[in-house]
Amino acid sequence: MSTTLETRFTSEVGWNWLDSATNSVTRTQGNFRRQASFSSTSTPTVDGVWYQENATLPALSSITHDLANLTQNIYGNDIPIHFASLCSLYIYNRSETRSLVIANTGSTTASNIVSSSFLNLIVPPGGFFTLCNPQADWNISNTRNEIKLQNAFSEPISYDIILTGTLLASPTQK
DSSP: OOOOOEEEEEEEEEEEEEOTTTSOOEEEEEEEEEEEEEETTSSSBOOEEEEEEEEEEOTTEEEEEETTSEEEEETTEEEEEOEEEEEEEEEEEOOSSOOEEEEOOSSSSOOBSSOSSOOEEEEOTTOEEEEEOTTOOEEOBTTBOEEEEEEOSSSOEEEEEEEEEEEOOOTTTO
Protein backbone atom coordinates (compact mmCIF):
# COMPACT_ATOMS: atom_id res chain seq x y z
CA MET A 1 0.00 0.00 0.00
CA SER A 2 1.29 3.46 -0.92
CA THR A 3 0.42 6.55 1.12
CA THR A 4 0.96 10.28 0.79
CA LEU A 5 0.84 12.98 3.45
CA GLU A 6 -0.94 16.31 2.99
CA THR A 7 -0.64 19.03 5.65
CA ARG A 8 -1.82 22.62 5.90
CA PHE A 9 -1.19 25.44 8.34
CA THR A 10 -3.49 28.43 8.47
CA SER A 11 -2.99 31.54 10.56
CA GLU A 12 -5.65 34.25 10.69
CA VAL A 13 -6.28 37.41 12.68
CA GLY A 14 -9.38 39.50 11.96
CA TRP A 15 -10.71 42.75 13.40
CA ASN A 16 -13.67 45.11 13.28
CA TRP A 17 -13.82 48.70 14.49
CA LEU A 18 -17.32 49.67 15.56
CA ASP A 19 -18.78 53.14 15.94
CA SER A 20 -19.32 53.24 19.70
CA ALA A 21 -22.00 55.93 19.37
CA THR A 22 -24.30 53.67 17.34
CA ASN A 23 -22.66 50.32 18.25
CA SER A 24 -23.80 48.91 14.94
CA VAL A 25 -21.94 50.52 12.06
CA THR A 26 -18.67 48.88 11.11
CA ARG A 27 -16.14 51.66 10.56
CA THR A 28 -13.34 49.53 9.22
CA GLN A 29 -12.44 45.88 9.24
CA GLY A 30 -9.48 43.80 8.32
CA ASN A 31 -8.13 40.33 8.02
CA PHE A 32 -4.59 39.03 8.06
CA ARG A 33 -4.42 35.44 6.83
CA ARG A 34 -1.54 33.23 5.77
CA GLN A 35 -1.66 29.62 4.70
CA ALA A 36 0.98 27.08 3.80
CA SER A 37 0.32 23.62 2.36
CA PHE A 38 2.77 20.75 2.18
CA SER A 39 2.77 17.31 0.62
CA SER A 40 4.92 14.23 0.48
CA THR A 41 4.69 14.50 -3.33
CA SER A 42 5.74 18.15 -3.73
CA THR A 43 8.80 20.31 -3.12
CA PRO A 44 9.76 20.59 -0.35
CA THR A 45 8.84 17.02 0.49
CA VAL A 46 7.10 16.90 3.87
CA ASP A 47 6.58 13.22 4.59
CA GLY A 48 6.53 12.96 8.38
CA VAL A 49 4.19 13.93 11.18
CA TRP A 50 4.50 13.28 14.91
CA TYR A 51 1.97 14.35 17.50
CA GLN A 52 0.73 13.90 21.04
CA GLU A 53 -2.75 15.00 22.01
CA ASN A 54 -3.61 15.80 25.62
CA ALA A 55 -0.16 14.76 26.84
CA THR A 56 0.61 15.42 30.50
CA LEU A 57 3.69 17.15 31.83
CA PRO A 58 3.96 16.22 35.53
CA ALA A 59 4.33 18.86 38.23
CA LEU A 60 7.75 20.52 38.61
CA SER A 61 9.27 18.58 35.72
CA SER A 62 10.31 18.76 32.10
CA ILE A 63 10.32 16.55 29.04
CA THR A 64 12.78 16.64 26.16
CA HIS A 65 11.62 15.42 22.76
CA ASP A 66 14.53 14.17 20.61
CA LEU A 67 13.45 15.04 17.07
CA ALA A 68 15.80 12.47 15.57
CA ASN A 69 14.36 9.65 17.67
CA LEU A 70 10.59 9.84 18.21
CA THR A 71 7.97 7.10 18.25
CA GLN A 72 4.33 7.36 17.17
CA ASN A 73 1.86 4.71 18.28
CA ILE A 74 -0.62 4.04 15.48
CA TYR A 75 -3.23 1.30 15.88
CA GLY A 76 -1.18 -0.31 18.65
CA ASN A 77 2.06 -0.34 16.66
CA ASP A 78 5.08 1.81 17.54
CA ILE A 79 6.32 3.57 14.41
CA PRO A 80 9.77 5.20 14.54
CA ILE A 81 9.81 8.86 13.44
CA HIS A 82 13.29 10.23 12.70
CA PHE A 83 13.14 13.77 11.33
CA ALA A 84 15.91 14.97 9.00
CA SER A 85 14.39 18.48 8.99
CA LEU A 86 11.42 20.19 10.54
CA CYS A 87 8.77 22.19 8.72
CA SER A 88 6.33 23.08 11.49
CA LEU A 89 5.96 23.05 15.24
CA TYR A 90 2.62 23.56 17.00
CA ILE A 91 2.14 23.49 20.77
CA TYR A 92 -1.15 24.14 22.56
CA ASN A 93 -1.22 24.65 26.33
CA ARG A 94 -4.45 23.06 27.62
CA SER A 95 -4.00 24.46 31.13
CA GLU A 96 -6.42 27.22 32.13
CA THR A 97 -4.14 28.67 34.82
CA ARG A 98 -0.49 27.68 34.25
CA SER A 99 2.11 28.64 31.67
CA LEU A 100 4.12 26.10 29.71
CA VAL A 101 7.74 26.87 28.84
CA ILE A 102 9.52 25.82 25.63
CA ALA A 103 13.23 25.85 26.48
CA ASN A 104 16.67 24.71 25.47
CA THR A 105 17.83 21.40 26.90
CA GLY A 106 19.93 23.00 29.62
CA SER A 107 23.14 21.44 28.36
CA THR A 108 26.26 23.46 27.61
CA THR A 109 25.51 23.06 23.91
CA ALA A 110 22.17 24.54 22.99
CA SER A 111 20.16 22.00 21.08
CA ASN A 112 16.80 23.50 20.20
CA ILE A 113 15.66 23.18 16.62
CA VAL A 114 14.95 26.86 16.00
CA SER A 115 18.60 27.91 16.26
CA SER A 116 21.79 26.97 18.01
CA SER A 117 21.15 29.68 20.62
CA PHE A 118 19.27 29.26 23.87
CA LEU A 119 15.49 29.35 23.75
CA ASN A 120 12.96 30.33 26.42
CA LEU A 121 9.38 30.87 25.24
CA ILE A 122 6.29 30.99 27.43
CA VAL A 123 3.00 29.58 26.15
CA PRO A 124 0.32 31.18 28.34
CA PRO A 125 -2.65 29.29 29.79
CA GLY A 126 -4.98 28.33 26.94
CA GLY A 127 -2.43 29.71 24.46
CA PHE A 128 -0.68 28.17 21.50
CA PHE A 129 2.66 28.56 19.77
CA THR A 130 3.18 27.89 16.07
CA LEU A 131 6.29 28.01 13.92
CA CYS A 132 6.07 27.19 10.24
CA ASN A 133 8.95 27.10 7.77
CA PRO A 134 7.64 26.76 4.20
CA GLN A 135 11.08 25.60 3.05
CA ALA A 136 11.15 22.64 5.49
CA ASP A 137 14.83 23.28 6.09
CA TRP A 138 15.25 23.42 9.86
CA ASN A 139 17.78 20.63 9.60
CA ILE A 140 18.13 18.25 12.53
CA SER A 141 21.72 17.89 13.71
CA ASN A 142 23.56 16.95 16.91
CA THR A 143 23.23 20.53 18.15
CA ARG A 144 19.72 21.16 16.79
CA ASN A 145 17.68 18.13 17.67
CA GLU A 146 15.52 18.74 20.74
CA ILE A 147 12.43 20.51 22.02
CA LYS A 148 12.16 20.79 25.80
CA LEU A 149 8.91 21.59 27.62
CA GLN A 150 8.98 22.67 31.26
CA ASN A 151 6.38 22.84 34.02
CA ALA A 152 7.41 25.10 36.94
CA PHE A 153 4.16 24.53 38.84
CA SER A 154 3.09 22.04 41.50
CA GLU A 155 0.25 20.69 39.34
CA PRO A 156 0.41 18.82 36.00
CA ILE A 157 -0.05 20.65 32.67
CA SER A 158 -1.72 19.07 29.66
CA TYR A 159 -0.65 20.02 26.14
CA ASP A 160 -0.84 19.10 22.47
CA ILE A 161 2.22 19.01 20.23
CA ILE A 162 2.37 18.45 16.48
CA LEU A 163 5.53 18.33 14.34
CA THR A 164 5.80 17.95 10.57
CA GLY A 165 8.91 17.61 8.46
CA THR A 166 11.09 15.47 6.27
CA LEU A 167 12.02 12.02 7.53
CA LEU A 168 15.42 10.43 7.34
CA ALA A 169 15.46 7.82 4.61
CA SER A 170 15.10 4.47 6.36
CA PRO A 171 13.77 1.09 5.30
CA THR A 172 11.52 1.04 8.40
CA GLN A 173 9.83 4.34 7.47
CA LYS A 174 9.15 4.00 3.75
